[in-house]
Amino acid sequence: MSNSVSNSVPNSMTAYARAALQGEWGSLIWEIRSVNHRYLETGFRLPDTLRDTEMALREKARQALSRGKIDCTLQLNLNRDTQGMAVNLAKAQGYIDASATIAALMDNPAAISPLDILRQSGVLEEREIDADELKADTLRLFDEALQQLNSNRAVEGAKLAEFIRQRLSAVKDETDKVRARLPEILVAQRQRLVDRLDELQLTVDRDRLEQEIVFITQKADVDEELDRLDAHLSEIARVLNSKGAIGRQLDFLMQELNREANTLSSKSIATDTTQSAVELKVLIEQMREQIQNIE
Numbered sequence: 001m002s003n004s005v006s007n008s009v010p011n012s013m014t015a016y017a018r019a020a021l022q023g024e025w026g027s028l029i030w031e032i033r034s035v036n037h038r039y040l041e042t043g044f045r046l047p048d049t050l051r052d053t054e055m056a057l058r059e060k061a062r063q064a065l066s067r068g069k070i071d072c073t074l075q076l077n078l079n080r081d082t083q084g085m086a087v088n089l090a091k092a093q094g095y096i097d098a099s100a101t102i103a104a105l106m107d108n109p110a111a112i113s114p115l116d117i118l119r120q121s122g123v124l125e126e127r128e129i130d131a132d133e134l135k136a137d138t139l140r141l142f143d144e145a146l147q148q149l150n151s152n153r154a155v156e157g158a159k160l161a162e163f164i165r166q167r168l169s170a171v172k173d174e175t176d177k178v179r180a181r182l183p184e185i186l187v188a189q190r191q192r193l194v195d196r197l198d199e200l201q202l203t204v205d206r207d208r209l210e211q212e213i214v215f216i217t218q219k220a221d222v223d224e225e226l227d228r229l230d231a232h233l234s235e236i237a238r239v240l241n242s243k244g245a246i247g248r249q250l251d252f253l254m255q256e257l258n259r260e261a262n263t264l265s266s267k268s269i270a271t272d273t274t275q276s277a278v279e280l281k282v283l284i285e286q287m288r289e290q291i292q293n294i295e
Contacts, residue, residue, distance in 0.1 A: 015152040015153040017148040030145040031145075034071075035069050046074050066244070233257075
């Protein structure tokens, strides 16, 4: 039920599946509902006659799924003719033959009554369903429901992945925009400091002034933060193409993205970078909300 590496897509934890089976004895219907959860939590609603299959069902769910709150409901609908009495025709025929043999030895024997035959031992039997067959059908149908659930989770996961990739592209656009503007911003900041000193007509040591300007521009330099943002974006793209449960990894990477966006905001000395930092936070939060649904 896992995806290949080359075409790997994440699984959503939100999905629904339904599988049904019709037999001579009646029908089985599995319904599985899955929502997001930190761990794998499975719950089963089973008919009393199939309660002893729960451990095997839990193991199947554990092998097929990694995370999510999974509610599994099984409906068992028995046909009416499987809940009554059955006639053992072989025994009934035996009684009829025996009665006919005895009647041939008698003068004017009474007619044989069907009710008399039914009263004989073993002619009427309670109908029984093959318990082993019913359990096997229950487990096999559960496998089908799990496969359908995982297929539906993959479809939803592909939509989530596409949503996240679109936001990653937007984040990249913002970081590229800041990187392109950064040299100009630092030069403008240096010029503002020089102009301000000139306006105040202060006499300062030029070497000391240059040191202070370098110090201020270094504090405002966000090149390292932009490099780390780019590295996180590449890692997120790699994880999105990985197989297995990736939700926790992505959630951690969203925290790292948010940390760099906060630093970018705190170091901002221009309106452009402040707006970009705000936009980054919005995009990161949008991704984080959707990642909560990824297995």
